[in-house]
Amino acid sequence: MSAVTMIEAINFTLKKEMERDSKVICLGEDIGKNGGVFRATDGLQALFGEDRVVDTPIAESAIVGAAVGMAARGLRPVAEIQFFGFIYEAMDQMAAQAARLRFRSGGRFGAPMVVRAPYGGGVKTPELHSDSLEALFLHSPGLKVVMPSSPYDAKGLLAAAIRENDPVLFLEPMKLYRAFKQEVPEEDYLIEIGKANVLKPGEDVTVITWGPAVPLVSKVVEQVEQAADVSIEVIDLRTISPLDEETIIESVQKTGRAVIVHEAVKTGGVGAEVSALINEKALFHLSAPIIRVASFDTPYPVPSVEDDWLPNASRIAQGLKEVLTH
Amino acid sequence: MWIEPSELKIERIQVLDENGKLVGPDPDVSDADLISMYKWMVLARVYDQRALKLQRQGRIGTYAPLSGQEAAQVGSAFALERQDWIYPSYREGAACFVHGFPMKNFFLYTMGHLKGTDAEGANVFPVQIIIAAQCLHAVGGAWAGKYNGENSVSVAYVGDGGTSEGDFHEALNFAGVYKLPVVFFVQNNQWAISVPRSKQTASQTIAQKALAYGMAGIQVDGNDILAVYVVMKQALERARNGSPVVVEAVTYRQGPHTTADDPTKYRHKDDVENWLAKDPLKRMKAFMVEKGIWNEALERQEYEAAEQKVSDAFEMAVNTPKSSVEEVFEVVYEQKTAQLTEQQQAAGSVVGVLK
Numbered sequence: 041m042s043a044v045t046m047i048e049a050i051n052f053t054l055k056k057e058m059e060r061d062s063k064v065i066c067l068g069e070d071i072g073k074n075g076g077v078f079r080a081t082d083g084l085q086a087l088f089g090e091d092r093v094v095d096t097p098i099a100e101s102a103i104v105g106a107a108v109g110m111a112a113r114g115l116r117p118v119a120e121i122q123f124f125g126f127i128y129e130a131m132d133q134m135a136a137q138a139a140r141l142r143f144r145s146g147g148r149f150g151a152p153m154v155v156r157a158p159y160g161g162g163v164k165t166p167e168l169h170s171d172s173l174e175a176l177f178l179h180s181p182g183l184k185v186v187m188p189s190s191p192y193d194a195k196g197l198l199a200a201a202i203r204e205n206d207p208v209l210f211l212e213p214m215k216l217y218r219a220f221k222q223e224v225p226e227e228d229y230l231i232e233i234g235k236a237n238v239l240k241p242g243e244d245v246t247v248i249t250w251g252p253a254v255p256l257v258s259k260v261v262e263q264v265e266q267a268a269d270v271s272i273e274v275i276d277l278r279t280i281s282p283l284d285e286e287t288i289i290e291s292v293q294k295t296g297r298a299v300i301v302h303e304a305v306k307t308g309g310v311g312a313e314v315s316a317l318i319n320e321k322a323l324f325h326l327s328a329p330i331i332r333v334a335s336f337d338t339p340y341p342v343p344s345v346e347d348d349w350l351p352n353a354s355r356i357a358q359g360l361k362e363v364l365t366h
Numbered sequence: 367m368w369i370e371p372s373e374l375k376i377e378r379i380q381v382l383d384e385n386g387k388l389v390g391p392d393p394d395v396s397d398a399d400l401i402s403m404y405k406w407m408v409l410a411r412v413y414d415q416r417a418l419k420l421q422r423q424g425r426i427g428t429y430a431p432l433s434g435q436e437a438a439q440v441g442s443a444f445a446l447e448r449q450d451w452i453y454p455s456y457r458e459g460a461a462c463f464v465h466g467f468p469m470k471n472f473f474l475y476t477m478g479h480l481k482g483t484d485a486e487g488a489n490v491f492p493v494q495i496i497i498a499a500q501c502l503h504a505v506g507g508a509w510a511g512k513y514n515g516e517n518s519v520s521v522a523y524v525g526d527g528g529t530s531e532g533d534f535h536e537a538l539n540f541a542g543v544y545k546l547p548v549v550f551f552v553q554n555n556q557w558a559i560s561v562p563r564s565k566q567t568a569s570q571t572i573a574q575k576a577l578a579y580g581m582a583g584i585q586v587d588g589n590d591i592l593a594v595y596v597v598m599k600q601a602l603e604r605a606r607n608g609s610p611v612v613v614e615a616v617t618y619r620q621g622p623h624t625t626a627d628d629p630t631k632y633r634h635k636d637d638v639e640n641w642l643a644k645d646p647l648k649r650m651k652a653f654m655v656e657k658g659i660w661n662e663a664l665e666r667q668e669y670e671a672a673e674q675k676v677s678d679a680f681e682m683a684v685n686t687p688k689s690s691v692e693e694v695f696e697v698v699y700e701q702k703t704a705q706l707t708e709q710q711q712a713a714g715s716v717v718g719v720l721k
Contacts, residue, residue, distance in 0.1 A: 065513070091513065097543060102502055102536035109506020112491070113451075114514060117506075132496055132533075137503070145492045146484045147697040181698050205700040234703065282703040 043221035049191035050080050050156075050212065053198045054118065056228070058088050061116060064202060067094040067103060068120030068156075077122055078158055078217055100129035104155060108138050108207075111153040112145075116202060124159035124211060125168035125340075131176075138207040139182030151207040154198075158214040160252040160303055161335075161350045164343035170214075171340045172251070172304035177209050178281045178313060184208045184233055185281040189254035191222040193278060196231030204233060213252035220255070236284035238291070242273035245297035245363055248288060248314055250277040253301045253351060260356045270364055280310050288314060289321045296327040297366075299359045301351050306334035328366030333359040376571045378585045378616060381592035384644050386652025393596045397659045403444050403591055404650050404660070405668055407436040410460035411647060412672040413469060413679075414621075417476065420680065421625040426476040430457045434589070434620030437646030438553045440464055441594030442521070442615070445602055449518040451489040451511070453504040455497070457553075457619075458523045462490050469676065473683035480689040489518075498528040501537035501550060508541070508548040508610075519605045521549045527558025529572050535579075541610035542579035549601045550576075550612045553588060555619035556641075560632040576612035588615030589646040592653075618644070 044052070058064045066081055072095035075082030085093035096103050100121055107117035121127050127134065134155065141151045161170045177185045186201055186208055188194040194212070201208040239258065249257045254276050261272045273291050277284065292298050298318055300311040311332040318330055333351045341349045381390040395403075414433045420426045432439065435457070443452065443464035452458070452465050459472050466488030475482025475493065483492035491507070494500035504522035511518045528534055529552060541548045552572050556563045569575060576583030582604065586597040594615055601611045618641035622629045629638075654660035695702060695710040702710070 094544075097536075097539055099536040099539065101533055102505070102540050105499065105502025105533060105536070106506035106509060106540055109453075109503035109508075109520075110510045110513075111506070112503065113507045113510035115510045132499060133502065136496055137499055141492075142699070143694075143697050144483055146481055148484070149492075150700060184699075282705055285704060 041224050041226040044191050044224050045218045045221050046188070046191045046194045046212070047078055047080055047217040049195040049224050050198060051082055051084075053195045054081060054084060055087065057199060057202045058084065058092060063114060064116045064118060065092045065094065065110070066118045066120065067096050067107065069096055069098055069103070069122045071095060071120050076120060078214065080120065080156070080212075100126050101133050104130040104133035104138060107153045107155070108133060108141060108151050111151040111207070112141060112149040116152050118154045118156060118202060121155060121157040123165070123169040124157035124173055125171045127157060127173060134177065134183070134209070135180040139180045141182070142206065143182060150205045152205045154201045154208045154210050156210045156212060158212045158217070160213040160215050161340070161346050162215040162252065164346070168340070170346070172302070172335070174211060174280055175304055175309045178310055182207065183281060184279065185211065186233055186279050187211045187213070187251040188278065189213065189216065189251055189276050191224050193231060193237070195224050196229050197233065197278065199228065200230040200233050203230070208233065211251065215252045216255065231278065234279050234282045234284060236287040237276045237278050238287065239274040239276050240272070242295065243271040244295055245270065245299060245360060246273045246275060246291040246295045247299045247301060247360070248275045248277065249301040250280060251303065253303055256351075256353065257301050257356060260353050260360070264357055264360050268364075272360070283314070283317065285317060285321070288317065292318050292322045293325045296325050297363045298326075298330045299333060299356075299363050300330065301333045301356055301359070303335055303350055305337050306332055307337050309334055328363045331359045331363050371570055374570065374574055376573055376585050378587055379593050379597055380587040380590050381596060382590045382649050382653050384649060386649045386656060388653070390593065393592045395592065395595065397657075399444075400654060400657075401659060403440055403595065404647075404654060406440040406444065406460065406464050407591065407647050407650065408668050409672045409675060410436045410440060410463065412669065413459065413463075413676050416676045416680070417473070418621070418625065421476070426473060427478055428624050428626050429476050430624045431619075431621035432457050432459055434618045434641065434645070435553055435555055436460050437591035437650070438588035438594055438615040438617045441591040442551050442598045442613070445595050445598035446521065447518070447602070449489065449516060450602065451491065451504070451507055451518060451520045453491045453500040453507065453520060453522045454493055455500060455523055455525065455528065456493050456495060457525070458493070461523060465490055469679035470682040470686070473680050474686060477683060478689075479683075479686065480693055481686065498524055498531035498534040498537070500524070501528070501534050502540075504548050505537045505540045505546060508546040509544065512547055517606065519547045519549060519602050521551050523551050523553065525558065526552065526554040526556065526563050526566055526572060527561065528552070529575060530566055538576065538579040538581070538612070542581050545608040546610050547605045547608065548610045549598075549605045550610070551598070552612065552614045553617055554614050555617050557619050557623070557629070557633065559623040559627060562633075571614060573612055573614040581610050581612065583612040583614065585614045585616060588617030589644050589649065591646060591650050617646075
């Protein structure tokens, strides 16, 4: 395949998975003729018909709840929540139903389903369209939560998510949908869910990040390394549930310093969990306190101030400086 | 033109009156099936009364009694084909037993055992706790059944209180739009814990809620097992042919909401007594005695047999090895995560620490 954007990689993967397995069906709001508000399902209804690419009424709880029912009876639904901020409408079906079905049926029923949703800032959306709510689902045993940061990762992770026998929340950073292109192999490949990706090895500090923050972190890291004589390791978590503890701990034991960067609000975020994990398993390797660079503990703000609210280049550089000079 | 609710006339279907006299068309049910349905109701009643006693003795945990609703549950489930599915709430033991769910496991459920939702292969989904959430699972199940050409109907069991939930309405809406083989079987037992049906909805009937979703609804005397059976047969046929329906079975919860509740705080004795006179077992028994296929000797024999079955089921439950905390880690994901493996080991490693 030539170089593609993330949205093209997602569209291609959905098509390939639907060709591969007739049990895969897509459902969601405006995903049929319209191809989804971001065109993730563009052209799929024409290819696979209205029975497999289903435009639903506007009812998030029903989209997820029906997917649970389908998954328990042999289908592999891929549900789209139009924007992740709307997931609260489906909170029971996500956290109390999809997540717990295997457990509460004593293992008889799994829920092999994917819930896809665009999220994240930087796109100047209306209210409740940009929130990063991944931490809510880290706290829901039974779910897996996958957060790709590139076209290549999106393809391998989405294919793996669709073939997974447990429910996967697949979060797509909308800022990165068309931000850059990348060479993505056309042939089938899977990226293991639950494994982090060491984007760049380094010796002095580990930056742990995921999703929409990854390209920004990479850029800042390059600048900081050029400006000072430091070597920075960058870990893209790829999956936040389950966390790849091994990769995180090994890296921090080596570097002795950690900065966590995420777009979600700071308190009770995934960063807090990663920080607690490092404290439990690598405290005596640390030379400095762990720093979290995150969004502020307010509701997602209006578009005119979001660039100063999200973790930006300056705040990430500042975090690195604090940890490195401690 | 305004559509006025008062202009809507909804008839309540009845086959047997409160004294067991035939008031509707003869339902053409074989004597063997009449007896079988009655026996299921007896078993359900005996099970329910026993469960209440066991809870009072502290031998099982919180329990949601079903007495009074036997006709609605047995009559509806008796109409199912084997390939059909039940998506139950927590007061549907009788329906589940008829469809093959082992009574032993219902006892295990109330005893807080991990195997409590194990249907042992029967087409019964795990008991749902969140009110009306199962309606959407029935919709999704029906969708999968249709997609896979199973010719099965999914039946969501829900109560009058459940019809107030968003999930109930979203489920009806989806079922109507996609013409799914699903029946929404509403047991209107008049009470959602302490709130009466009149305060649950301003709708004259629950049956009519179907209309707004482009489907048919029907109201049936839920204490009349023959009426329930006949109506459910029709409902299943419609659903199997792609027309989802709502069935409202008008019945009464004779006992408390659960064993943790005292209904004398919110409802009158007269109300309860009025409904006890309409008891579903009494009515069917009178009909069968009149028909000459039942008598007091058979009645005694059947109650004794039911007591024995319930004793056996409880005995088996008691003798089932207890759940252990180590087991909870095994069925969260298809494959245990590294975190769960570590926590499972930790759970085992503290044994004896305080000795």
